[in-house]
Amino acid sequence: MLNYHPSIELLIDYSAGTLSLAHSISVSTHLEHCAECRRHVSQLNQVGSHLFTGLHMTDSHSHEPSSELNSLKEKMLNNLSADIPTSETIEQAPFDTNTVSARIPRSLHQFIQQDYDQLEWTRLSSSLRVATLCTDTNGSQVALTRIKAGSHIPTHSHTGEEITLVLEGSFSDEGGIYKKGDFISRNASHKHKPVVTKDAECICLTVLDAPIQFTGFFTRWLNPLLRKHHPNGI
Amino acid sequence: MNKPLTDDVSSLTNDMAAIANQRDKQALSRVFDFYAPKIHSFCLASHPGATLMADDITQEVMIKIWNKAHTFNPNTASLTTWIFTIARNARIDYLRKNGRHQSNIDPEFIWDNIVDEDVDLFREAQREKDKKMIAEGLAQLPNEQRQVLVKVYLEGKTHIEAAQDLGIPLGTIKSRVRLALNKLSICIAR
Numbered sequence: 001m002l003n004y005h006p007s008i009e010l011l012i013d014y015s016a017g018t019l020s021l022a023h024s025i026s027v028s029t030h031l032e033h034c035a036e037c038r039r040h041v042s043q044l045n046q047v048g049s050h051l052f053t054g055l056h057m058t059d060s061h062s063h064e065p066s067s068e069l070n071s072l073k074e075k076m077l078n079n080l081s082a083d084i085p086t087s088e089t090i091e092q093a094p095f096d097t098n099t100v101s102a103r104i105p106r107s108l109h110q111f112i113q114q115d116y117d118q119l120e121w122t123r124l125s126s127s128l129r130v131a132t133l134c135t136d137t138n139g140s141q142v143a144l145t146r147i148k149a150g151s152h153i154p155t156h157s158h159t160g161e162e163i164t165l166v167l168e169g170s171f172s173d174e175g176g177i178y179k180k181g182d183f184i185s186r187n188a189s190h191k192h193k194p195v196v197t198k199d200a201e202c203i204c205l206t207v208l209d210a211p212i213q214f215t216g217f218f219t220r221w222l223n224p225l226l227r228k229h230h231p232n233g234i
Numbered sequence: 235m236n237k238p239l240t241d242d243v244s245s246l247t248n249d250m251a252a253i254a255n256q257r258d259k260q261a262l263s264r265v266f267d268f269y270a271p272k273i274h275s276f277c278l279a280s281h282p283g284a285t286l287m288a289d290d291i292t293q294e295v296m297i298k299i300w301n302k303a304h305t306f307n308p309n310t311a312s313l314t315t316w317i318f319t320i321a322r323n324a325r326i327d328y329l330r331k332n333g334r335h336q337s338n339i340d341p342e343f344i345w346d347n348i349v350d351e352d353v354d355l356f357r358e359a360q361r362e363k364d365k366k367m368i369a370e371g372l373a374q375l376p377n378e379q380r381q382v383l384v385k386v387y388l389e390g391k392t393h394i395e396a397a398q399d400l401g402i403p404l405g406t407i408k409s410r411v412r413l414a415l416n417k418l419s420i421c422i423a424r
Contacts, residue, residue, distance in 0.1 A: 040420065075293075080262070107344055135338075
């Protein structure tokens with residue numbers, strides 16, 4: 001049973017398709033771990049589907065498609081291949097899913113073809129490494145953070161909203177203990193100091209609107225490094 | 235509201251099997267007649283006047299239905315919900331490919347039917363119950379609550395954009411959505 005979930009607004013935007021792709025990745029990854037949220041999204045999809053069903057009813061026309069749609073249909077039917085779909089006609093993933101490690105969430109398969117170790121990790125400190133996965137059109141950045149067992153992350157605040165999803169291990173901060181699958185959202189008003197549990201390293205998926213700011217006296221030097229690795233960095 | 239449609243949808247569900255197994259173009263043609271006008275209106279709802287875009291997406295969705303018919307499982311999602319999610323993803327993908335800003339994130343692999351994968355009898359019964367509650371709830375929803383859901387689901391607006399459109403505070407939008415979900419018996423205590 002997970003304790004930390006996306007807000008209802010995030011689930012709705014996800015189900016309606018209005019959520020940015022970067023944020024959608026974090027919600028999808030949470031869903032792989034959370035049956036409760038899967039049910040909610042399934043319900044929300046049904047809401048969308050009911051509204052969708054009612055759509056043409058608002059037109060004054062009958063059930064028959066217009067002549068424009070009919071010509072579109074003819075064109076489409078003529079171009080269809082009658083073959084049973086093969087790997088070519090079905091869109092194939094641009095990667096071989098057989099090589100991906102079982103611990104990688106499916107939502108990340110398009111970025112991680114083997115395992116976490118094969119990614120390009122940048123060392124930010126002796127206990128903290130980051131690897132960028134992708135950048136969304138709005139500039140949000142999706143990255144992985146890898147923190148050694150038992151380490152403290154320097155106190156930091158966020159300049160935008162940050163979503164953290166625990167993929168491996170666990171960590172805690174003033175707000176609680178976060179385990180695999182937990183979805184944590186922090187905004188600019190939070191200033192927190194996470195600690196990774198002693199038994200295992202912690203790997204998190206992070207979605208950042210804007211770079212994190214380290215606020216501790218000894219850790220300010222990390223800020224230029226972080227900015228350098230963030231596409232929005234100034 | 236759309237009660238008489240139920241029979242259509244169950245015969246179309248059989249058509250899906252004919253598409254998957256016999257590659258039946260007549261069956262696809264019936265699916266087209268029923269769903270293409272909805273897909274078309276769905277695209278025009280978010281982008282009024284963009285008929286070329288609506289044509290492209292409608293065609294794209296129908297081809298997906300043809301190619302993926304064998305993956306449709308009526309026990310895990312209704313045909314309409316299945317097609318709605320394909321149309322939603324196609325609209326996102328169209329905007330991604332044709333937008334001003336390109337992105338290397340492929341939406342196809344984000345949604346990927348995770349949601350409707352749980353197959354067991356308990357989940358099936360739950361889904362049937364949800365379906366009934368949502369259909370009945372939507373029919374009785376006050377207009378101001380329905381309007382917000384339409385903005386979000388059909389017009390593709392974020393909560394903030396919906397607030398701007400309707401000229402009401404974001405907080406009001408959020409509370410209308412929560413009230414609506416309550417009426418649909420979607421209880422999310424957070």
